[in-house]
Amino acid sequence: MNRDEELLRGRVYGQDHDDPRQGPQPGRTYAELVGGPLDGLLLDITGWTQDALDAGAALETELGRFGGGRALYGPRSGEPARWDWTGDSP
Numbered sequence: 001m002n003r004d005e006e007l008l009r010g011r012v013y014g015q016d017h018d019d020p021r022q023g024p025q026p027g028r029t030y031a032e033l034v035g036g037p038l039d040g041l042l043l044d045i046t047g048w049t050q051d052a053l054d055a056g057a058a059l060e061t062e063l064g065r066f067g068g069g070r071a072l073y074g075p076r077s078g079e080p081a082r083w084d085w086t087g088d089s090p
Contacts, residue, residue, distance in 0.1 A: 010023060010024060010030075010032070010040065010041065010042045011023060011040075011041055011042065012024060012030070012041065012042045012043070012044055013033065013038060013041040013042065013043045013044070013059060014044075024042055024044075027046075028044055028046045029044070029045050029046045030042040030043060030044055030045065030081070031043045031045050031073075031075065031080070031081055031082065031083045032081060032082050032083065033059075033073055033083055033085070034076070034082050034083065034084050034085065035084055035085035036071050036073070036085025036087075036088070037061050037063035037071050037085075037088070038059060038061060038063070038071050038073070038085070039085070043057065043059070043073070043083065053075060053080065054075070055074075056072065056073055056074030056075060056083065056086070057072075057073050057074075057083070058070040058071070058072050058089060059071050059072075059073060065087075065088040066088055066089075066090045068090075069088055069089050069090040070088065070089045070090075071085060071087075071088055071089075072085065072086045072087050072088065072089060073085055073086065074086055
């Protein structure tokens with residue numbers, strides 16, 4: 001299975017786990033979240049500005065170090081389609 005096929009099987013951050021359309025949708029751009037509490041999820045970054053992409057994201061989760069709060073992710077150098085976990089925030 002190639003990388004594109006793997007991404008198409010993933011679940012998108014923020015989608016309800018019962019939603020039949022929880023996977024990636026055609027015409028959208030996704031970053032794969034790597035490490036941390038949201039490892040393996042896809043983040044829809046369609047339409048994000050370059051500044052927003054460079055800044056990364058603080059994503060709400062109940063799975064983090066603080067039992068809730070935000071998981072911090074940012075783009076991997078040289079691989080902008082993969083975002084690495086950098087820590088948690090309350």
